[in-house]
Amino acid sequence: MTDALPQVVWFKRDLRVFDHACLAQAATKGPVIPILMVEPAYWALPDSSWRQFELLRQASVSLKEQIADIGGALRVWEGDALSCLAALDDEIGAFDLWAHQETGNDWTYRRDRAVHEWCAKHNLTFREPVQYGVWRGSLLDRDRWAKDWDALMARSIYPVPTEIEWHSANPKGFAADIPGAETVGLTHDGIAGIQPGGRAAATATLHSFLYHRGRDYRTDMSSPQLGAKGCSRLSVHLVAGSISMRECYQATVKRKDELKDDASPHAKAWRASLSSFIGRLHWHCHFMQKLEAEPEMEFRPVARAYEGMRPDVSAEWHAAFATGRTGFPFVDACMRSLIATGWINFRMRAMLMSFACYDLFMPWQEAGTILARLFTDYEPGIHWTQSQMQSGETGINTLRIYSPVKQGRDHDADGRFIRRWVPELAGLDGGAIHEPWKHGGVRGYPEPLVDHAVAAKAARDAIWTIRRTPEAKVEATDVLLRHGSRRRPMARRKSAPRKVKA
Ligand SMILES: Cc1cc2nc3c(=O)[nH]c(=O)nc-3n(C[C@H](O)[C@H](O)[C@H](O)COP(=O)(O)OP(=O)(O)OC[C@H]3O[C@@H](n4cnc5c(N)ncnc54)[C@H](O)[C@@H]3O)c2cc1C
Structure with missing residues (x-):
């Protein structure tokens, strides 16, 4: 050569x-x-x-x-x-x-x-x-996307090349060492401990999930406490590319196959959890593909009818959300835990976005930027498409407005998670801790910024006022064609989407 x-x-x-x-x-x-x-x-x-x-x-x-x-x-x-x-x-x-x-x-x-x-x-x-199942420009065939993804994931893995001829040049201006964050002007952002990165951490995380931690993934994933251990925690490694999506996929399929011959009582739960996990890997690329196909999604709603619907919120509300001082204990616990650890589970990400965009009626672009900076695993393709979806600005997805109190009761019934992250409330019992304002409040902890029921209704009304317009309905059909899931190609579905129901 x-x-x-x-x-x-x-x-x-x-x-x-x-x-x-x-x-x-x-x-x-x-x-x-x-x-x-x-x-x-x-x-x-x-x-x-x-x-x-x-x-x-x-x-x-x-x-x-x-x-x-x-x-x-x-x-x-x-x-x-x-x-x-x-x-x-x-x-x-x-x-x-x-x-x-x-x-x-x-x-x-x-x-x-x-x-x-x-x-x-x-x-x-x-x-x-291509490294993920995401295709650019004319390489994208939306009707074949799911099949192409399956084929890419099943393809042989590239082994580590052992016979590389390395170029001898040592070009000027290049260094041998990786610089620290201070060289690009970044200062420590208050995280208590970062999830370790790198190849060894990535492979160990995959292995421990597939063989030790993942059995109850399907149920653990909804809880911010159980999820920290029961979710795969591979997001940081997929974002850095320390491990490939294909490696995760193939290792999971292999593990599922091994479990076929496993007569232990837990084998069924394991297999179901691993199937759910494979579904999530698929979603990873599905959401990234949306941003790849429509890069403006980072700034503008796919359904333009909703553009500018939400005004900027006050600096005070912005800071209260960003620092976990909204007066809603479970929201604040999730936010403070995210600030300290750089990670929170899917359900709680959705709830935080819902709280910011429905209860506070903050633009998703603003809430999304606050959260993006806090996610060690920030992945724009997932983040911005999820942000639009969770704030109701796609025009096609069901509106999911989470009640912060109900979420707290469902996922932190005894208040342990809240007590850990909101120590001002440590003296309250499991009943009072979710709604301290109904029990005389707590000195040093804020009153709720809004009345959830009133704020949620106002947000729902504002969105439905737009959704019901003929222009928004026409646009929704178009968004569905551009971004809806096509596990089966449109032409082969019994009914192509002529009418769009939100
Ligand atoms: C508002 C919002 C913003 C989000 N921003 C990000 C982000 O910036 N980066 C990011 O990686 N994930 C994001 N997610 C998706 C999801 O919350 C995280 O992928 C997950 O919590 C990461 O933890 P895990 O690796 O243990 O997940 P697991 O549940 O173990 O999932 C395994 C992998 O599947 C993928 N995945 C899981 N859930 C989703 C999903 N809903 N959509 C797309 N891919 C998914 C991720 O690659 C994840 O690492 C966001 C979700 C919401 C609601």
Whole structure:
């Protein structure tokens, strides 16, 4: 391969060498230069945060070690992508560029388009294999999406390439070490302890979920306490790409098969839980595909009829929600737990979004930014599409307005979770702790910002006033065609969606 072009493999949200399509394919074409970019402009965005940086830093340190184990050296660039590519071009001349397709936020989307233009201008080839079951532009066939996803997940895993010819260049301006968050201007954001990142943590988390923790996944997942252990906790590793979606999928299918021969009384529960889990992996890509197909979803509702419906809320309400001081004990406990740990289960994410967008009538863009920064596992494709759905601005999904008190009673009946995260209320018993305002209140803990029943009714009325208009009904049909699930292609369904029921 002496005359072959250098193959630059740009590691992004795919910080591993196992099941890495770019590395495996690049290695067959020429000498490889593995690079990582730390882009300060990305870390200055309102939806990025210290905890997300720290997760990626840990995963990058792990990647550096994985590359060293197979004889290579990761080159780290601090700065923007185009100056990184220009520096490489100056040093080594023409090269092929590889990176997995990324469905990030608007910033990464524009950056990737700029990289494509730069490569075209410099006559360089930029290859972008798919890593999740998410397809770009003309590669997307919505009717075949579910089948294509199944096929991608079942495809053979790329083993760690052992015979790589590494390029000898040590280009100027690149470092060997992964910088800390202070170099991009981020300061510690109050998290008490981050879920450890990197390859070893990712594989151990998958294994412990499949063999020890996951049996009661289906029931544990709804509780913020049980869910912390009973959910897979793989989100951070999928976001950093320390483990591939395909690896998770195939390991789960294998475990399910093993359980077929298991005569123990728990085997059935295990298999049902693992089926639910596979469904969630599917959702991961299903939601990301929506943002990939319609990047404006990060800023605008898919159903434009709802645009601008919610005014900005006061700075006081904004701060009360963001710091867990709304006067609703279960909401505040969930928020404070999220601030301290960087994670909360699905049901409670939905409840927090519901509280912000129905009870406080905050725009989902605002509530979504507060939450995005707190999620160590922030994944724009899931986050923004879920934010729209949970706030009722898709025009097609059922409105789910959660009662904070009922959620607390259902998932924290004895108030233990509340007591842990809202110590001001530690003196209240299981009955009073969910509604302290009905028991004389507690000094130092705020009164509820709103009356839930009144606020929920006002929000529901506002949304239904729009939903009932002929324009919104027409638009809903269109949204369903663009974004509705198509497990079975439309044409083969008994009834294609002519009439839309919310
Ligand atoms: C408002 C809101 C915002 C969210 N933002 C994010 C986000 O930024 N990043 C993120 O990874 N998830 C997000 N989710 C989805 C879900 O809450 C998390 O994926 C899950 O809680 C992560 O924990 P886990 O890995 O233990 O999940 P598990 O329940 O073990 O699920 C396994 C994996 O399946 C995927 N998954 C699970 N539930 C969903 C779902 N409802 N939609 C899409 N994929 C799903 C995730 O990749 C997850 O890691 C959001 C949900 C809501 C309601």
